[in-house]
Amino acid sequence: MxxxxxxxxxxxxxxxxxxxxxxxxxxxxxxxxxxxxxxxxxxxxxxxxxxxPLSMPRSMQELLELCREIHHKIDVIDEERYDLEMKVSKSNKEIDDLKIKVQDLMGKFKKPVLRKVRMSADAMLKALLGSKHTVNLDLRANLKQVKKEVKEEDKELRDVGDWKKMFEAEA
CATH class of the missing domain: 1.20.5 (Single alpha-helices involved in coiled-coils or other helix-helix interfaces)
Incomplete structure (x- = not known):
């Protein structure tokens, strides 16, 4: 195909x-x-x-013998049917047990809900690599130091905020 x-x-x-x-x-x-x-x-x-093929008996004795034979065959067939029913019920029970086991196993290995966790790079490497991790990654140490320059506009804005204090001081 x-x-x-x-x-x-x-x-x-x-x-x-x-x-x-x-x-x-x-x-x-x-x-x-x-x-x-x-x-x-x-x-x-x-x-x-x-x-x-069925042969019709001609005497009463032959008829009784035929009935006994038919009853014996019915008993044999009933025994076979009972055995097959027991096999089927046993198989169905095994299937149900296996289904329950599968569901239990699926439940045991259920994926947990992932949560956001704040973790430093050192902690993450330590969690991933275990005791093999010895190098500290201090990412902030590698950054350049930049001094903040205060702009004149920012000073004026601060001065505008301080007018209330000045007014109270004069009063």
Missing amino acids: TNFCFLLRKKMSSSRKHHLKSLMLSIAKGLLEEEEKEREQERIRYMAESCP
Whole structure:
């Protein structure tokens, strides 16, 4: 099937694609018909094996013998049915137990909700590398020291804020 899909991906005329699809469908139809015939033959063989043709008894003794035989076959079939039911119920119970185990395992390994954590670079490396981490990364030490220059505009703004203090001092 993958080869067919590969063929369809190549540039191919629509009539060619249609022809290939119809060929595949005809082959699949033939295979399905063969399978159906095999199933029917298997069913006929099983019925002939399990249910021999019925011969009607002519006397009372033969009739009683036939009834006993039929009851015995019914008992055998009931035992087989009971055994199969027990196997199915046991398998269903095992499946349910396995499902519960899978759910438990999924619960144990549930992804935790990640939270934002403030962590320095040193702490992060220490958490990731463990005791191997010995180098301290002080990122602030590598920065240039810049002195702040106070601009004249900032002084004027401060002076404007100080007028209230000056006014109170004069009063």
